[in-house]
Amino acid sequence: MPDGGAREVLAAVAEEFAEFTAPAGPAAVDGPLGWAGYDDARVRALRRSGESESVVCGVGRVGGVSAVLVAFDFRFLGGSVGTATGDRIEYAFRRARETRTPLVSLIATGGSRMQEGMLSLRQLQRIARQSVLLREAGVAQVSVLRDPTTGGLWASLGAGADVVLAVEGAQVGFAGRRVRPPAVTDDPAYTAEGQFAAGHVDEVCALESLGEVVAEWLRLLTSGTPDPAEVPRALGSVELPTDGWAAVTGARAASRPRAEAYLDDYFDLRREIRGDRAGGVDAGMLCGVGLRGRHAVAFAAQTGTATTPAGFRTASRLVRLAERLGLAVLTLVDTPGAANDAVAERAGVGPAIAELFGVVGGARVPVTTLVIGEGGSGGALALAAPERTWIAPDAYFSVIAPELSAAILKRTLEDVPALSDQLRLRPQDLLELGVVRGIAAR
Structure with missing residues (x-):
């Protein structure tokens, strides 16, 4: 089953979803760097994806558990992260922290947005800080690595979660396909399965079963109790050894x-x-x-x-x-x-x-x-x-x-x-x- 973008993956994972009101985007012509043609590129991306930015954020219910959801749409400029993307993600984290609601990020991105230069790259620091604050608040965070998940978002939002899931066959790596050494472009290390084998991903699942897997993880991560665990019963021999x-x-x-x-x-x-x-x-x-x-x-x-x-x-x-x-x-x-x-x-x-x-x-x-x-x-x-x-x-x-x-x-x-x-x-x-x-x- 192909990944059809942010709205489709949200529908596959959540029973209901209410989008947050998006913060205002950059007012400058052609973005903060004045990159010629950037406005036109965003218009084409909107037509292709139906989205005004590369990420859709809101609150929904997954398996009966309320969760803040952050879903990327790769059709919008390769799911890249600009300053407006950072604004949306930061707001989503803040809402999750204030309401003590677990956060699930459904990632599909090529990384930072070239048309915003270092301002784009600095969004990784914003996201990393929000992840730390959510962790300190004792709120669960789950990331899902869709195809592809590369660049700084894998090294911040993706890998920084409490539990990291990946979709079967997804391209996952810090180095995207276009910036890898040619000799290793298709190395299995840059896949969901390769990252799982190396211990960087907790679980790999089919896109079709993603909703069930995320729902079970949210149920597990939000059902804690301060009481000690019961001692398991003995399953083997109950006879004490003679010597x-x-x-x-x-x-x-x-x-x-x-x-x-x-x-x-x-x-x-x-x-x-x-x-x-x-x-x-x-x-x-x-x-x-x-x-x-x-x-x-x-x-x-x-x-x-x-x-x-x-x-x-x-x-x-x-x-x-x-x-x-x-x-x-x-x-x-x-x-x-x-x-x-x-x-x-x-x-x-x-x-x-x-x-x-x-x-x-x-x-x-x-x-x-x-x-x-x-x-x-x-x-x-x-x-x-x-x-x-x-x-x-x-x-x-x-x-x-x-x-x-x-x-x-x-x-x-x-x-x-x-x-x-x-x-x-x-x-x-x-x-x-x-x-x-x-x-x-x-």
């Missing part, structure tokens, strides 16, 4: 329920965010927001693999998002430990863990943790709430994996089972030591 090594082998069993099973059991609806926004993605760290009953809960869940720096940074991003929007947080711990290879060291695994420790420890929203499998050292503890951590009966939590403990203490592999007992890593040991608040029940 430390039994606890370790039980947690490592292939048949043990993993994070996906716990999330499916816990939530009625959930959607995921992706990536650390620095080019890193860890498939072993699932982060997002889910609906449990009437309330939304943010989640970060390890899936049993060694967590990479990108995984820790994505979890930090998730907790910060939850803080801004007043969402309780649920974390599921299941990792043999942090990735410890040279790649992880170069990518900053230490600073990434330190960041997550700080974000979780200082969170202004309640964080609830359940250890569902392996709890290996600092890579596990970084995701655990200091005061609200529980453990499943078929899980363990340890200062380090028993095998690595043996290596540190210069013991042999034959000593590992005995060391497992000495480490007191069983659920009942951890409860007695005061490390966890309780053992989850079925």
Whole structure:
């Protein structure tokens, strides 16, 4: 389905829409720079698109949720941003902030408007400031990258949102097609799918399903509660291990329920965010927001693999998002430990863990943790709430994996089972030591 412009995408996303009264545009002949022919170009753009500017702003309802909507029309001078465009977007952000209404931007643009020079480029600063003010006010912001989304609007309005969605096959990149090096003009990096793979986009969807996806995200982002998340029920064995090594082998069993099973059991609806926004993605760290009953809960869940720096940074991003929007947080711990290879060291695994420790420890929203499998050292503890951590009966939590403990203490592999007992890593040991608040029940 082709993208038919601002009004068409608004109709596809919103059940109703009321446009804001547009601020007056530039009165100068041929714009603020006196660019010869600029007035004529705007007249042709109006005839082509039916719009008086490249953006249409107003308030509507999306899936029953009221939202301020900012929709670009690429048919108007390539969806480019001039001073009048900036006026409209700034007004939309101000209305969203004053009314505490989430803002959704439906972007299709080639970037800054050449006929307005540096005055056009400076609109990016205006938009970025409005985005920060909306974030500080605790109001959700979702961006949708249509085809194309290039230039400064991708690097401000698009990438600056809490959740970034993209339409399948859309061209997305800071460098537009005409300004890229010829050798990489058609590189997949400049696509919605390429940006998703790199962790810069949270979700890619078909244009036909855009309304449903945006509606679900708005419902999730606006349904927070100050109450802590409930502790998930245990899904695996409820028998407590007889010794430390039994606890370790039980947690490592292939048949043990993993994070996906716990999330499916816990939530009625959930959607995921992706990536650390620095080019890193860890498939072993699932982060997002889910609906449990009437309330939304943010989640970060390890899936049993060694967590990479990108995984820790994505979890930090998730907790910060939850803080801004007043969402309780649920974390599921299941990792043999942090990735410890040279790649992880170069990518900053230490600073990434330190960041997550700080974000979780200082969170202004309640964080609830359940250890569902392996709890290996600092890579596990970084995701655990200091005061609200529980453990499943078929899980363990340890200062380090028993095998690595043996290596540190210069013991042999034959000593590992005995060391497992000495480490007191069983659920009942951890409860007695005061490390966890309780053992989850079925």
